[in-house]
Amino acid sequence: MELLNDVTENRRFLPTGLQGIDALLGGGLRQGQLTEITGQSSSGKTQVCLCSASHVAAMQLGAVIYLDTSNSFSPSRIARIVDGFRISLVTEPKNVKLERVLSSIICKSVFDIFDLFEVLRQLELSLKNKVNNGSSKICLLIIDSLSSLLAPINGGKYPQGRSMMISVAMILKKLADEYNLSVLVTNHMVAGNGAPKPALGESWKTVPHVRLVLSRERGSNICAATVLKHTLLASGHVMRFAVPR
Secondary structure, three states, X not given: OHHHHHHHHHOOEEOOOOHHHXXXXXXXXXXXXXXXXXXXXXXXXXXXXXXXXXXXXXXXXXXXXXXXXXXXXXXXXXXXXXXXXOOOOOOOOHHHHHHHHHHOEEEEEOOOHHHHHHHXXXXXXXXXXXXXXXXXXXXXXXXXXXXXXHHHHOEOOEOOHHHHHHHHHHHHHHHHHHOOOEEEEEEOEEOOOOOOEEOOHHHHHOOXXXXXXXXXXXXXXXXXXXEEEOOOOOOOOEEEEEOOO
């Protein structure tokens, strides 16, 4: 009964604000789970991350930790996203709303695997303290892009690269489960036998609870999200959605 209550009562969905993705996932990013967004360059991966962070912060669902590995985080893009919300979630001036949203998104630059381990360690300490003192809870962790940190350590210079990758996976899933976080990571595509495939290989593909691959219509803001892996859905389900321009 404890496990059932945990699933039905304590695990909620955090909406991304992108109607197609939220519909596809049954409500958005499920807390307690790791969701991976993969796709080729310019397919909309960062836009999904920015929209998710903006929407969660605007709805005052909790704080967002945004780990930026490639200088892709942009306050001006956050401003455009917030300004484009169709329904005002709180009646307040635009500048006040934007300031509130940005103050709820904690962005940190992370440029190598060792930085990532340290940031995750500090995050876990912070989460423990917040549980103990009852302060505002972090509900969403975003890493854009995780593969840019993990791909360089697989083989070659770092013989322990695979074990470090698995360690990152275990830490992320532990944080998601123990602190009821939604974890959203992005992954790039690499050349495969006949078609591109998500990077990081066979060892990684078992890690995410949910994997979506994005594609984008040329010269358009219309994207499609296809299920590669899901705890409840069969692979192959597709939904279209529009990203903010």
